[in-house]
Amino acid sequence: MSQNNHTSVGSSHFTNTGDGDVHMHLNTEPQDTRRTAFRSVADDQLRWLRRVLVAPGNMGEARATLAETGTVILDGVPGSGRTSAAQVLLREYHRDSGVYNELLPDDDEQLPLRDAELVGTGDRLLLDLSDPARWSAYRGDLSTLRKTVHERDAHLVVVMPHDDTLDAGLQPFRVEIARPPGPYVLKRHLRTHGLPYAEYVRQLDPESEKFIDRCPMREIAHFADRIRRARESARPGVGFGHWCATARKARHDRHKEAAQLVAGSTEAPARALLVTVALLHEAHADVVHHAAALLLKSHGPGPDQAPLLQHMDLAQRLKGIKAGTDPGGCVRFDELDHDSAVRAHIWDHMPDLRPHLGAWAANVVDIADPHLTPAVRDELVARLAGEYLRTGRPEGIASLAVNWSTPAAGQRRLEAAVHALACGLNHSAYAGGFRERIYQWCRDHRLTDEFAQVLVQVCADVLAPTQPDMALTRLFHLARREHGTTRARDALRELVGKSGRLHRRLLDRLTRYDPTPSDLAVFLHVSDPELLTDPARAAEDGVRRPLTACWHAVLTELPRSTWQPYAEHWFHCAEPAGEVLLDLLVGAAGRSEERRGELFAALYTAARAAERTAPGGPVRAAGTTELLLHKIGAAQGLGPAGPPPSSTRGTRP
Numbered sequence: 001m002s003q004n005n006h007t008s009v010g011s012s013h014f015t016n017t018g019d020g021d022v023h024m025h026l027n028t029e030p031q032d033t034r035r036t037a038f039r040s041v042a043d044d045q046l047r048w049l050r051r052v053l054v055a056p057g058n059m060g061e062a063r064a065t066l067a068e069t070g071t072v073i074l075d076g077v078p079g080s081g082r083t084s085a086a087q088v089l090l091r092e093y094h095r096d097s098g099v100y101n102e103l104l105p106d107d108d109e110q111l112p113l114r115d116a117e118l119v120g121t122g123d124r125l126l127l128d129l130s131d132p133a134r135w136s137a138y139r140g141d142l143s144t145l146r147k148t149v150h151e152r153d154a155h156l157v158v159v160m161p162h163d164d165t166l167d168a169g170l171q172p173f174r175v176e177i178a179r180p181p182g183p184y185v186l187k188r189h190l191r192t193h194g195l196p197y198a199e200y201v202r203q204l205d206p207e208s209e210k211f212i213d214r215c216p217m218r219e220i221a222h223f224a225d226r227i228r229r230a231r232e233s234a235r236p237g238v239g240f241g242h243w244c245a246t247a248r249k250a251r252h253d254r255h256k257e258a259a260q261l262v263a264g265s266t267e268a269p270a271r272a273l274l275v276t277v278a279l280l281h282e283a284h285a286d287v288v289h290h291a292a293a294l295l296l297k298s299h300g301p302g303p304d305q306a307p308l309l310q311h312m313d314l315a316q317r318l319k320g321i322k323a324g325t326d327p328g329g330c331v332r333f334d335e336l337d338h339d340s341a342v343r344a345h346i347w348d349h350m351p352d353l354r355p356h357l358g359a360w361a362a363n364v365v366d367i368a369d370p371h372l373t374p375a376v377r378d379e380l381v382a383r384l385a386g387e388y389l390r391t392g393r394p395e396g397i398a399s400l401a402v403n404w405s406t407p408a409a410g411q412r413r414l415e416a417a418v419h420a421l422a423c424g425l426n427h428s429a430y431a432g433g434f435r436e437r438i439y440q441w442c443r444d445h446r447l448t449d450e451f452a453q454v455l456v457q458v459c460a461d462v463l464a465p466t467q468p469d470m471a472l473t474r475l476f477h478l479a480r481r482e483h484g485t486t487r488a489r490d491a492l493r494e495l496v497g498k499s500g501r502l503h504r505r506l507l508d509r510l511t512r513y514d515p516t517p518s519d520l521a522v523f524l525h526v527s528d529p530e531l532l533t534d535p536a537r538a539a540e541d542g543v544r545r546p547l548t549a550c551w552h553a554v555l556t557e558l559p560r561s562t563w564q565p566y567a568e569h570w571f572h573c574a575e576p577a578g579e580v581l582l583d584l585l586v587g588a589a590g591r592s593e594e595r596r597g598e599l600f601a602a603l604y605t606a607a608r609a610a611e612r613t614a615p616g617g618p619v620r621a622a623g624t625t626e627l628l629l630h631k632i633g634a635a636q637g638l639g640p641a642g643p644p645p646s647s648t649r650g651t652r653p
Contacts (some may be wrong), residue, residue, distance in 0.1 A: 001367045005103055006299055010091075011249065015146055025540050026044065028453045029316065032614045034109045035038075043337050043569060046087055046091045047091075049087055049088055049090060049091075050088050051192050051633050052188055052189050052192045052221070052360070053081070053084055053085070053088055054175040054180040054181075054184045054185045054188050055085075055180065055189075055648055056076070056080055056081050056085055056179060056180050056242065057177055057178025057179075057180070058175055058176060058177045059085060059177060059180060060337075061094070061175050061178060062085065062089060062175040063089060063127070064072060064522060065173060066089055066093075066155060066157065067171075067248035068453070069150070069172070069173060070149050070150050070154060070156065071144075071146045071149055071150070071155075071157075071158070072089065072152070072156075072157055072158070072174045072175055073154045073157075073158040073159075073160055073166065073173045073174045073175070074086055074157065074158065074159050074160065074176075074177055074497075075160055075163070075174055075176040075177070075631055076162060076177040076179070077162050077179060078130070078162065078216065079179065079215070079218075080177055080178065080215030080217070081177070081180065081217040082130065082159045082177060083128060083130070083159055083180065084217065085177055086126055086157040086159055087126065089157050089239075090125075090126060090155060090157055091249075093155045093445070094124070095121040095122055096438070097121060097498070097499070097500075098120055098121060098122025098123040098124065098154065098469075098498070099120065099123055099124070099498055099499045099502070100123075100124045100126075100465065100466065100469045100596040101123055101124070101125050101126070101466070101467070101468055101469070102125075102466045102467065103125055103126065103127045104128075104129070104137045104432075104467070105127070105129075105134070105137075105141075106137070106138075107432065107435075108136065109435075109439075109469070109470055109473065110469065110470075111245060111469070112141070112616055113127075113138060113141035113142070113144065113145045114141050114144045114145070114147045114615075116631075117501065117504070117505070118145070119145070119148045119152050119154050119501070120147055120150070120152065120154070120499045120500060120501025120502065121152045121153055121154065121500060121501070122153060122154060123149075123152070123154040123155075123499070123501070124154070125149065125154060125155065125157070126155045126157055126159075127145075127156065127158045127159070128159045128162070128235060129158060129159060130160065130161055131162055132161045132164065133159070133644050135160060135161050135164055139160075139166070142158065142167070142170055143167065143169060143170065144174070144621065146170070148416075155241065159204075159506045160174075164451070165230070165469075170519075173292065177354050178216075181213070182202060182209070182212035182213045182220060183209065183212065185212070185217060185220045186204075186212050186220050186223065186224055187200060189221055189224030189225075190224050190227060191229070193225070193228045193260045195227075195231065195404075196230075197227065198239055199231075199237075199239070200240050202240065204244070205245075206242060207248065208223075208244045208248065208578065214263060221494075223248075224338070226235045226242045226246075226247035226250050226251075226336060227240075227244060227247045229247075229336060230242075230243040230244075230246035230247050230336050230433065231243045232249070232326065232332075233332045233334075234246070236617055246336050247336065247388040247594055250335075250336040250337040253581070254335070254337060254338060254341035254602060255341055255344065255345060257335070257338070257347055258338065258341035258342045258344070259349075260344060260347040261274070261322060261338070262342065262345055262346060262349075264276065265321055268319065269292075269296055269317070269339075270320055270321060272292045272295040272296040273288075273292045273296060273318070273321055274321045274342060274346075275292075275319055275346055275353070275357075275605065276288055276291045276295055277292075277318070277321065277331055277333065277339065277342075278339045278343045278346065278383075278602060279322050279332065279343065279361070279380055279383050279384065280331070280364075280376070280379075280380055281331070281332065281339035281383075282330050282331065282332055282379075282404070283330065283331060283371070283372075283376045283379075283380075284328075284329050284330055284331070284369075284371035284372075284376075285314055285325050285329050285330070285331050285367055286329075286371050287294065287364075287367065287371050287372050287376065288331045288370055290313075290364075290367055290369065291360075291364045293369070294360060294363050294364060294367075295360050298356065298360060298363075318331065319524060319594055320542040321333075322335070322338070327373065329371075332573070338375075339546075343383060343386075343387060344387070344390070347387040347390075347391065348391070354387075354396075357384060358384070358396075358399070358400045358403060358404075359403075361380055361400075361416070362403070362404050362413050363385050364377075364380060365377045365381075365412045365413060365415075365416045366410060366412055366413065366641050367379065368390075370477075374415070377412065377415070377416060377419075378419050379409075380421070382419065382423055382645070383401070383422075385397050385419075385420050385423035385424065387428075388400075389423070389424070389427050389430060391561065393422055394430045394433055394434065397420050397421065397423065397434075398421075398424075398434075398437055399419050401416070401417040401418075401420045401451075401454065403451075403452060405417045405425070405448060405450045405451035405454050406446055406448065406450065407449070407450060408641050410557060414450060414453060414457075417451075417460075418454050418457045418458055418462070421434065421438070421454070421460065421462070423459045424460045425438075425458070425462050425463060426462075428517050435463070435470055436574055437479075438458060438459070438474055438476055439453060439470075439473065441455060442455055442474040442475075442477040442478050443474075443477040446581040447534075449480075449484060449485070452478060452481075452482070452485075452487075452488070453485070453487060454489045455474070455478060456475065456478055456488045456491055459471045459474045459478070459491065460475065460494070460546065464495055466487040468495060468499065468502060471495060471503070472492070472495060472502055472505060472506060473509075475488055475491050475492040475495065476506065476509060476522065477494060479492050479522045480516070480518040480521075480522050480524075481518070481617070486525060489521075489522060489525040489526060490505070490525075492522070492525075493525060493526045493528050496526060496531075497528060497531060500531075500543070503527075503531060503543065504542045504543055504546075505577075506526065507542075507543065507546035507547060507550065508510070508542075509525075509545060510522070510523055510546065510550055510552060511546040511549045514553075514576045515550065515553050517558065520550070520553055520554050520557065520558055521562075523550045523554065523564075524554060524563060524566045527547065527550070529569060529573040529574070529581050530573055532547075532580055532581060539626055544580075544584065547584050547588075548584055548587045548591070549588075549589045549591075550588075551578070551584060551585060551588030551589075552586075552588040552589070554589045554594065555588055555589055555592070555599050555603075556592055556599070557604070560602055560606075564602075564606045564609065567585065567603065567606040567607075568606055568607075568610035568613065570585060571606065571607050571610040571614075571621070571624055571625075571628070572610060572613075572614055572615055574624050574627075575614060575615075575616045575620055575621060575623075579627065581629050582624070582627060582631055583631065585603055586600075586603070586628070586631045586633075586635050588631055589602075589603055589632075589635075590635045596635075596636075597636075600632045600635070600636070603628065603632070604628065604629060604632065605624070607624065607625040607628050608625060610624075610625075611625060
């Protein structure tokens with residue numbers, strides 16, 4: 001089975017909204033402890049990659065170049081592990097500030113490579129230009145991009161086509177990596193898969209060694225995984241040589257064998273079991289038995305009327321389709337990789353079954369069985385999605401996600417919908433189409449609460465780890481249309497909290513046109529004043545100007561009952577943070593010529609109210625109120641602009 005990377009979609013947090021005032025809550029819902037966010041999957045994959053990577057030749061030079069200059073351009077023959085090396089290099093520069101970003105220069109949504117706003121302080125950027133056409137189109141922008149990366153203390157790794165032309169000014173950043181020895185790579189993968197060293201320490205057989213000496217690194221990884229699975233399903237007494245031979249055999253086209261297996265299973269119960277084992281391969285026998293019964297009940301004859309004790313047992317039925325159970329009770333075909341061949345044959349040659357498999361899979365994920373783990377559910381969804389992608393039908397995955405996200409859907413179905421869309425977003429050929437489809441859903445479509453919840457999870461936890469700007473855009477559209485929950489706003493706040501650049505982009509979007517009440521509700525929820533306690537972020541003009549503009553719109557267009565709780569939170573943060581938060585609020589109120597007195601009075605009232613709940617106590621909060629009053633006076637020309645004298649005012653009741 002695959003690693004236990006799964007997602008869990010939590011319960012809703014409701015707030016009172018409607019056509020009148022916009023009411024928000026400062027407190028956020030507690031985190032679901034069961035939630036294994038897809039955002040961790042990207043980091044998990046990088047950790048796995050770092051464990052299995054055998055450093056290619058000149059990896060040390062690449063690491064040193066990146067450390068000294070912030071940029072390295074990786075050259076090397078295809079299949080030498082350039083992309084994996086790039087990801088590992090950037091993984092080593094993970095820090096609290098900045099985001100990881102896989103740049104897509106030919107995507108219309110992304111800022112041009114020459115735009116300085118593409119790079120944030122501390123960002124880690126991967127630019128894959130290994131395709132010669134992309135290299136020709138964008139290599140001229142590398143010098144400008146590298147300069148911005150250097151200025152913002154970021155890190156950039158570029159993958160270039162092997163032996164292509166590079167400008168003289170960029171030659172110092174070029175490092176050619178060499179393919180690591182194939183046997184070392186294989187053994188590293190086997191060790192990481194948990195195989196004892198004594199089982200594979202001997203020399204590889206000539207045929208296997210010849211294979212891994214010429215194949216790309218990703219093929220060696222697949223070969224190692226097949227060896228692992230061959231070992232797990234092998235009969236006792238066979239060793240490493242047999243596992244390798246089985247793994248090599250599994251590489252060959254097995255469609256003819258799959259066709260014979262399907263043709264030999266003519267009865268509906270046998271066909272149902274065959275389909276089930278192909279899609280739930282390596283799942284526990286109890287799960288397979290239950291899932292096969294569900295499929296047969298939906299699309300087969302009525303239940304067997306014979307007495308229960310006369311029914312054929314599962315072991316006999318599995319033997320009829322050349323499958324069986326291992327010592328742990330998990331079901332496997334006798335031959336390695338027969339499951340993928342059977343799936344492909346059934347999908348290609350029984351097309352009338354395809355529409356029904358989605359509904360069946362949704363029923364399977366709802367089975368209450370301790371053996372139906374999140375990993376098993378995710379594997380089922382991935383295999384079903386894989387057939388849609390293999391045959392060029394990505395719209396089928398979109399339909400699955402929508403159909404699994406109805407108001408009656410439980411948590412497990414929503415998790416399955418998230419995973420289905422993740423499969424599309426992670427597919428190299430169809431990722432762009434899925435990003436566009438999700439954008440249209442987020443911006444224009446009427447969404448059920450459940451499907452909106454799925455889209456929030458996809459944007460925050462699948463898209464954001466590699467394309468944070470695109471996640472920002474989609475979450476913003478979801479947030480401004482959100483009613484009844486704060487999920488999208490919470491996710492948006494978390495995303496911009498990691499990056500000053502993303503925060504600036506959101507503020508720019510909010511102030512590009514006259515903000516609506518929904519936009520202002522998003523602003524109040526997302527613009528955490530604690531972000532501005534960082535002097536570097538607070539001093540940025542690209543942050544202060546739009547913040548002032550947004551607060552001006554809030555103060556003049558929303559009722560005080562809506563914005564005062566947020567203003568009180570700003571006053572609480574202003575106690576230890578200095579004057580910048582007060583300057584922003586006073587500046588926002590001062591922009592209104594006709595109502596400035598009224599707005600100054602409202603801010604002062606909010607500050608007095610904030611004293612009663614201030615974390616630092618009322619005495620300290622009273623000092624913040626005194627400072628606010630001084631700044632209001634200065635803004636009205638009633639006092640000096642400098643700091644006020646020390647307050648002598650005591651505690652207020």
